[in-house]
Amino acid sequence: VEDMRERAQRMESLGTLAGGIAHDLNNVLTPLLLATQVLLADDRSDRDREMLTTIEKSARRGATMIRQMLTFARGVDVERAPIDLADLLAEAHRFARDTLPDSVDILVRHEARHGALGSTTHLMQVVQNLILNARDAMPDGGTLTLATHSGSPHEPPEHDPLPHAVLEKDHVALSIIDSGVGMTPEIVERLWEPFFTTKPLGEGTGLGLPTSAAIIESHDGRISVRTEPGRGTRFDIVLPAAELAPASAERDDDAVPGHGE
C-alpha cells in the first residue's frame, strides 16, 4: 500500500512533467492554428475548406487539452466572490443542451438557498468537464441531472437516482448526475490520478478529474463520486456558502424550491 506522502510526491512530479509537455505542445500548436486561420480567410474550394476546418478543430481541441494540463500542473489561484448558483446552473444547462445528443434528457433542480463562494470561470470549467464525462458515459442516451442544494436536512426527491450527500449548514452542493454506464471499483480507485483514462487514444487526457479536484480544493471545497456499474454516476461538489447581494438573495424561505423543466 502506497504511503500518502509517496503518492503526493508522485503526483507532483507528474504535474511537473505535464507542465513541461504542455508548454512545448503549445509552441507546436500555436503556429499550426494561426496558419490554418490565415489559409481559411482566403477563397477556398469546398474540399480545402473542409480539410482546413478539420485541422483547425483538432488544433483547438489540442489547445483545450493543453490548458487543462497547465491548470493541473501549475495549480490554481482563484479569486472568489459570491456566486448565484441559479446563474451557474443556467449556464451549465446551456452548455449541456449544446453538448449532449437529443437522446439525453436534462433535468435541472435548483434547491440551494444560498450562493457559493467561488470563481465562476473555474467552477464552469469543472462543470463542463463533468458534463463531457457524463455525455461519454451515456452513448445510448439517458438522463443528466444538474442540481444544487443547501446544507439542511430534507428528504431527497423520489426520482433521485442516488442519495444526496450529507451537507454542513454553511455549505452548498452542486451535483452532476448521469444515468450512464457507471464505474467499477477498479476505475473509481484510479479516478483522480493524472493521465488515467479509459477513453481511446486522442479522446481522453485523463486530466479532467484531477484538474477538477485541484480547482475544488483551491475553493476549500470537496468533490466526491458515487457510482454503480450499469446504473449511473453522481459527482457532488461541496462549496462554502455565501450570502448573495440582497436583490437576488431575498427569497421567501417557504417558497417552493425551483423545479427543472
Ligand code: ADP
Ligand atoms: P478523461 O475524461 O480524459 O478520460 P477524466 O479524468 O475526466 O479524464 O476521467 C477519467 C476516467 O474516469 C474516464 O476515462 C472514465 O473512465 C471515468 N469516468 C469519469 N466520469 C465518468 C462518468 N460520469 N461515468 C463513467 N465513467 C466516468
